[in-house]
Amino acid sequence: MFRTLMLSAAVTASFAGAASAQVVVSSKIDTEGGVLGNLILAVLDHAGIETENRVQLGATPVVRQALVAGEIDIYPEYTGNAAYFFNRAEEPIWRNAADAYAEAKKLDAEQNDLVWLTPAPANNTWGVAVRRDVAEPAGVTTFSQFGQWVAGGGNVKLAASSEFVNSAPALPAFQAAYGFTLSPEQLIVLSGGDTAATIQAASNQTSGANAAMVYGTDGQIAVSNLVVLEDDKNVQPVYQPAPVIRAETLAEHPQIEELLKPVFESLTLETLQELNGKVQVDGLPAADVAQEYLTANGLLK
Amino acid sequence: MRGGIRLLFLPLALSPLLPFAVFRANRIAQGEPRSLVETLGAGPAALAVAALAGGIAALAFARRPAWGAAIAAALILGIVLAAGWGASSLMAGVPTQARVSPGAGFWVALVAAALLLIDALARMRPRPALRLALVGFAVAAGALLLSSGALSQLSVMQEYRNRSAAFWREGASHLWLAFGSFAAAMLAGVPLGIALTRRAGARGSVLGLLTMLQTIPSMALFGMLIVPLGWLAANLPAAHALGIRGIGAAPAFVALFLYSLLPIVANTVAGITGVPRSVTEAADGMGLTRRQRLFHVDVPLALPVIITAARIVLVQNIGMATVGALIGAGGFGTFVFQGIGQTATDLILLGALPTVALASATSAVMDALIGMLPGGAR
Numbered sequence: 236m237f238r239t240l241m242l243s244a245a246v247t248a249s250f251a252g253a254a255s256a257q258v259v260v261s262s263k264i265d266t267e268g269g270v271l272g273n274l275i276l277a278v279l280d281h282a283g284i285e286t287e288n289r290v291q292l293g294a295t296p297v298v299r300q301a302l303v304a305g306e307i308d309i310y311p312e313y314t315g316n317a318a319y320f321f322n323r324a325e326e327p328i329w330r331n332a333a334d335a336y337a338e339a340k341k342l343d344a345e346q347n348d349l350v351w352l353t354p355a356p357a358n359n360t361w362g363v364a365v366r367r368d369v370a371e372p373a374g375v376t377t378f379s380q381f382g383q384w385v386a387g388g389g390n391v392k393l394a395a396s397s398e399f400v401n402s403a404p405a406l407p408a409f410q411a412a413y414g415f416t417l418s419p420e421q422l423i424v425l426s427g428g429d430t431a432a433t434i435q436a437a438s439n440q441t442s443g444a445n446a447a448m449v450y451g452t453d454g455q456i457a458v459s460n461l462v463v464l465e466d467d468k469n470v471q472p473v474y475q476p477a478p479v480i481r482a483e484t485l486a487e488h489p490q491i492e493e494l495l496k497p498v499f500e501s502l503t504l505e506t507l508q509e510l511n512g513k514v515q516v517d518g519l520p521a522a523d524v525a526q527e528y529l530t531a532n533g534l535l536k
Numbered sequence: 537m538r539g540g541i542r543l544l545f546l547p548l549a550l551s552p553l554l555p556f557a558v559f560r561a562n563r564i565a566q567g568e569p570r571s572l573v574e575t576l577g578a579g580p581a582a583l584a585v586a587a588l589a590g591g592i593a594a595l596a597f598a599r600r601p602a603w604g605a606a607i608a609a610a611l612i613l614g615i616v617l618a619a620g621w622g623a624s625s626l627m628a629g630v631p632t633q634a635r636v637s638p639g640a641g642f643w644v645a646l647v648a649a650a651l652l653l654i655d656a657l658a659r660m661r662p663r664p665a666l667r668l669a670l671v672g673f674a675v676a677a678g679a680l681l682l683s684s685g686a687l688s689q690l691s692v693m694q695e696y697r698n699r700s701a702a703f704w705r706e707g708a709s710h711l712w713l714a715f716g717s718f719a720a721a722m723l724a725g726v727p728l729g730i731a732l733t734r735r736a737g738a739r740g741s742v743l744g745l746l747t748m749l750q751t752i753p754s755m756a757l758f759g760m761l762i763v764p765l766g767w768l769a770a771n772l773p774a775a776h777a778l779g780i781r782g783i784g785a786a787p788a789f790v791a792l793f794l795y796s797l798l799p800i801v802a803n804t805v806a807g808i809t810g811v812p813r814s815v816t817e818a819a820d821g822m823g824l825t826r827r828q829r830l831f832h833v834d835v836p837l838a839l840p841v842i843i844t845a846a847r848i849v850l851v852q853n854i855g856m857a858t859v860g861a862l863i864g865a866g867g868f869g870t871f872v873f874q875g876i877g878q879t880a881t882d883l884i885l886l887g888a889l890p891t892v893a894l895a896s897a898t899s900a901v902m903d904a905l906i907g908m909l910p911g912g913a914r
Contacts, residue, residue, distance in 0.1 A: 264862070265877040291874060292783065292864035297759070301783045301864075304766045431879035435566055454878075455564060515878040517633045518563045520698050 258484055258491075261289040261307040263298055266454055267359065269521030270510045271311040271476055271502075277525050278494050281535045290521075302479065303347050309480040309491070313359060314339050314351075315472035321346075329472035332358065336475060343479065350485050352495055354477035355502035357452055361405060361471055363393065364449040364461035366437055377465040382413030385421075394423040394436035395448035404471070412470045434459050451504055454511030463504065476502070498534050541655045545592050548611075548648040552585050554641035557622050562633040563691065563880050569639055575622035584618055588645070595652060604656035611649040613677075615642060620687035627689045635691040635882060664907035671900045678893070691882040692889065699871070699886070707890065709785065709866035714853040714894075717789050721796030721849060726842065728797075729804025730830065739805065746798040754791060754856055758863045761787035788860030788867075795856065796849040803845030807838025840909050847902035854895040858887065 258279060262272025272290035279286050289307055292298050299320065301307045314332070317339035318324045329335045336354055343349040365375060373389060375381050385391050399405045400422060410416055423444050425432050430449050437447035438459035449456055451463050451474070478495050485491060502510075506528075513524045529535045555569030556576075573581045591611045598604040623636040638646075662670065687693050696703055732739045752760075766782025768775040780786045811834050819829045835842075861869030871887030874880075 261864075264873050266874075268877075269874070289784075289864055291870070293862045297762070297783065297863050300759075300762055301766075304762070304782055305770065306762075306766055306781055306783045429879070431564065435564075439566055458562065515880065516562045516564055518635075518695060518698055518880065518883075520702075 257285045257287040258309060258488060259287045259289055259307040261292045261298055261301065261310040263295055263310070264291045264293055266511050266515050266521075267452060267476070267507065268311070269514060270507070270525060271478075273522045273525035274498055274502075274529065275309060275311065275478055275495060277522075277529055278498055278535070279491065281529075282490065282494050284488055284491070302349065302481065305481060305483075308484040309478055311476045312351075312479045313474035313476055314354060315360065315474040317342060318472060324472075330469040332473040332475060335473045336477065344482070348482040350480050350482050350492075352478040352480060352492055353499050354475040355499045355507065357475065357502055357504040357507050358466070359450050359452040359474045359476065359507070360466065361399070362449060362451055362463055362466055363395075363409070363446055364434070364437070364456055364463045365391070365446045366440075367460045367462050369445045370462045375464070376462065377467040378409060378413045378470070379467050381464050382415040385415040385417070391417070391446050392421055392423060392443045393417060393446040393448070394425060394433040394441070394444040396429070396433070397424050397426045399448045400424055408470050412468050431455065434461065437461060452507040452511055454508060454513075454515035457505070457508045457512050458516050476507075498529070501532060501534065541652065542596070544648045544652055545596065547644050548588070548652075549592055551641045551645035551648070552581075552588065554644060555639035556641040557619070557626060558637050558639045559626055560635045560637075560691075561631075563635045563695075563882055564878065567637070570622075570626060570636075572641060575626060576618065577625065580621075584614075587614060598656075601656045601659040605653055605660060608649050608653035608656055612646065612653065613681075615645050615649060616681065617686055618642075620690060623687070623689035623691075635694065636689060637691040637882065664904040667904040667907070668901065671897055671904070675897060692885050695871075695880075695882045695886045702870075703886070706866050706868055706870050706887075710854075710857050710868045710891070710894075713785060713788055713792060713857040713860055713865060713867055714850065717792035718796055718846070718850050718853050720789075721793050721800055722846065724793075725797050725800030726804050729801040729842075730808065730835075732801065732805050733808045743798070743802060743805070746801060749794050750798045754795070754859045755862060757791045757794070758787050758860065761790055762863065765790070783864045785860070785865045787863055788857065788865035792853050792856060792860075796853060799845040799848050799852075800842070803841050804838065807841030808834045810841065811837045836910075840906055843902065843906050843909065847899060847906065850902060851895045851899050854891060854898060858891055 260272060260276045260279060262268035262275075269291050276286055276288055276290060292301065292307070292310075295316065298307070298310050299312070299316075302310055314335040315329050317335070318326070318329045321342050323329075328338050336351065340351040343351060363378075363381070365381070369391075370376065373380075373384050375384050375389075381389075395406065401407075406417070423436060423442055425436070430447070430453050433444075433447040434449060434453060434455045436442070436444040438455075438461070447461060449461070449463060456463060477499065480491065510524055510528055513519050514521050552572045556572040557570040557574075558567035559570050560567045572584065575581070576584060588611070591607055591614070594607045595604055595611075598607055619638045619642050626636045627634060657670070681687065682693075688697070728742070732742055749757075762782040765780055765786050769781050769786075770776075772780075815833060815837065816829065819833045824832065857865075857867045858869030858872055860867050861873050868887040868891045872884050873887075875883030875885075875887065
């Protein structure tokens with residue numbers, strides 16, 4: 236029995252040889268995908284694990300499909316996206332960070348043999364950022380405070396896409412939960428606008444804009460002197476980035492879990508904004524930004 | 537220079553009034569326009585305007601198209617060099633995150649001069665060999681200009697400097713994707729086309745199938761190929777050893793191959809069935825076998841039509857290979873999609889400009905080759 240097992244293991248190994256010898260590290264094609272993917276890659280490389288670099292592979296469906304099919308071994312995914320992978324977007328569970336992570340971890344372990352490793356304490360979700368020179372005097376850091384401030388006559392002008400203003404889970408949900416209403420004069424609607432455009436509008440005070448629709452870790456936020464409002468009543472699904480790895484790969488290299496834990500735990504919202512900003516605003520290659528961050532923070536041991 | 541083309545003198549002459557450069561505090565900040573004087577300084581700007589005026593006057597009086605072409609080429613060189621020089625002077629003493637890119641004035645002048653050059657070249661009616669030489673000259677001049685460092689402070693070149701190793705790696709994958717899939721499609725498509733000329737019954741259904749393939753959006757086709765190719769890689773060690781994977785270059789290669797088939801097969805069929813009946817009857821009358829007639833009569837006469845398809849396919853592949861970046865195939869599209877993700881126009885251009893240059897050069901070379909074929913239209 237033992238011999239048969241050994242034999243079949245040897246045969247499997249020789250067939251799968253090229254595939255499993257290297258850990259294929261991948262990520263999404265966007266800016267944060269570049270940063271997170273290169274962080275994982277640098278940590279594994281430094282630990283002497285043989286890797287293949289497929290960072291910034293493609294859009295979310297492509298990377299996800301590649302992981303499930305075993306074409307890649309590890310990539311960073313957002314907890315909130317599990318809601319869409321498992322067609323459960325309507326459920327409130329995704330709006331609580333811990334529950335969303337636990338649910339994503341459970342579903343992927345059961346159905347796809349995937350392991351969600353320690354997530355970063357950052358939430359890259361849809362939200363609003365306010366100019367620092369407006370938020371600080373008004374004492375606004377959370378959405379609850381923002382709601383009170385606006386309801387009390389605070390002078391806000393929000394730049395947002397028409398989707399953000401009109402779609403039920405976005406601005407209308409924030410307004411209902413936090414008890415404020417923005418009049419048409421307090422809105423600058425950029426039809427089809429992305430966060431780059433809205434952040435630019437708030438940063439340059441175009442048409443008097445002083446707040447912008449953002450994704451939490453957008454690289455432009457820090458240089459544009461905006462502060463992201465904390466969604467303290469959990470209106471939006473939580474999008475915490477965490478490495479997702481194939482169980483088989485983790486079994487071969489169990490040390491990966493402990494290697495990546497301190498790195499992702501160090502990635503706060505502000506840290507990710509800064510790292511994304513170095514790539515997006517300063518134009519530095521993501522690999523250099525990742526390497527420099529890990530070295531400077533003593534995360535390569 | 538004669539006729540309506542002289543209308544281009546107007547935008548060329550007025551271009552110095554438009555902002556010559558755009559300055560941005562960092563690569564995604566809002567651009568601030570800079571006039572020619574602000575960019576180059578008053579003295580050099582005056583010299584540049586004088587040179588431009590001289591160039592326009594010389595073009596107006598140039599009697600031979602060759603002179604017109606030479607003057608227009610010199611104007612283009614001057615405009616590009618001025619942009620490079622202006623970028624260095626605007627970048628002097630500002631933080632390295634700042635970016636300078638060409639402004640509206642540059643583009644108006646460049647496009648006008650380029651159209652004047654194209655017109656002059658068309659009127660020269662160059663022979664195919666000369667056209668090949670001109671393409672070679674343009675490529676060499678471009679390479680020299682880029683490697684000289686004269687343009688190094690322009691924003692696109694800064695993006696290049698940050699990624700020079702990746703640039704050449706992606707360039708190589710781009711060429712392999714576009715030309716490799718083209719070669720495979722020629723090897724499969726021409727024999728298929730020849731076979732279809734002999735089986736009129738199958739022709740409709742095969743061409744119909746290929747037409748249907750052509751209508752599938754590229755992104756969808758790439759996505760559809762991930763599953764079957766991934767299965768092959770997992771279950772056939774030989775396929776895995778050949779580098780076949782569900783993601784990466786393999787699905788992009790297969791998709792480009794499939795897209796290439798319709799033009800090649802359709803034109804092969806059209807070319808061979810288009811050989812005049814009198815010619816084929818004469819060949820038969822001379823006692824040629826079917827094989828002899830195919831290789832000595834049909835294929836040579838159909839060649840210009842087939843090579844025309846080859847040109848369409850190559851240019852189409854060079855452009856479409858950019859989309860392969862979305863499934864990890866590499867190529868210049870990598871920079872385009874990363875640039876879109878970062879809203880960094882310069883990075884998008886770093887992927888788009890070489891793609892356009894590659895497609896134009898390939899198209900010009902293929903045109904010249906078609907002209908060199910016996911009986912080919914020049």
